[in-house]
Amino acid sequence: MTREGILFIISAPSGTGKTTLSKELIDFFPQLRQSVSFTTRPMRAGEVNGRDYHFVSRETFDVMVAAGDFAEWAEVHGNRYGTALETLENARRGGFDLLLDIDCQGAAQIRKSYNRGVFIFILPPSFEELQKRLEGRKTDSPDVIGRRILNARTEVREAVWYDYIVVNEDLSVASANLKSILRAEGCRRERVLPPIAERFGISMEE
Ligand code: ADP
Ligand code: 5GP
Numbered sequence: 001m002t003r004e005g006i007l008f009i010i011s012a013p014s015g016t017g018k019t020t021l022s023k024e025l026i027d028f029f030p031q032l033r034q035s036v037s038f039t040t041r042p043m044r045a046g047e048v049n050g051r052d053y054h055f056v057s058r059e060t061f062d063v064m065v066a067a068g069d070f071a072e073w074a075e076v077h078g079n080r081y082g083t084a085l086e087t088l089e090n091a092r093r094g095g096f097d098l099l100l101d102i103d104c105q106g107a108a109q110i111r112k113s114y115n116r117g118v119f120i121f122i123l124p125p126s127f128e129e130l131q132k133r134l135e136g137r138k139t140d141s142p143d144v145i146g147r148r149i150l151n152a153r154t155e156v157r158e159a160v161w162y163d164y165i166v167v168n169e170d171l172s173v174a175s176a177n178l179k180s181i182l183r184a185e186g187c188r189r190e191r192v193l194p195p196i197a198e199r200f201g202i203s204m205e206e
Pocket of ligand 1: 012013014015016017018019020021133134136137168169170171172
């Protein structure tokens with residue numbers, strides 16, 4: 001790959017299908033890697049430390065915040081989540097694309113502090129369907145599901161400032177739309193030309 005790595009930031013209310021869709025993207029694009037966040041949330045059945053998240057105590061998380069280790073962090077549904085600066089740096093140095101599954105507060109912090117990044121918001125078809133998906137996933141108590149639905153009503157309003165919006169009604173359509181967005185972003189003039197302009201005698205000035 002000759003172009004610089006791209007930072008893709010995906011946000012969605014919990015239960016929309018973000019994890020399912022992200023996995024498809026990671027399996028599809030060889031140059032794309034998933035950013036592994038730090039969290040104080042307890043591990044769910046089937047999750048693996050270091051693969052799904054770096055699971056840390058609240059004390060460790062707060063020490064990292066104080067040390068300036070995070071590019072962004074936020075409290076979501078009562079737990080803390082953060083993206084390490086080192087994760088972004090490794091992607092930049094390694095020249096691969098990075099997928100960040102983070103909430104709107106974190107996405108807004110990235111947008112403010114970096115002038116690069118492609119912001120994608122995934123919407124569920126409706127709040128009713130969102131509730132069904134959370135219940136069907138069987139990973140959260142009714143109490144937690146209630147809190148997530150309540151938060152979703154505020155979160156969806158943030159969709160207004162994202163670059164792209166994908167509605168995850170039919171999984172294969174949503175997945176195809178996301179793949180098109182990622183492909184198109186990789187072909188943007190400002191990403192493709194700089195490393196090869198000289199080879200073709202093209203000036204970067206219009
Ligand atoms: P998130 O990461 O956004 O919290 P998940 O990827 O865990 O969401 O998906 C929540 C649940 O909804 C899972 O059980 C998943 O299989 C299901 N799901 C995801 N996308 C769809 C879809 N388009 N139609 C029906 N069910 C879906
Ligand atoms: P879950 O507990 O379901 O894995 O994630 C809950 C929420 O936390 C999701 O909206 C997810 O996008 C968000 N999240 C996960 N990692 C991060 C992170 O590093 N930073 C921020 N700001 N949010 C995150």
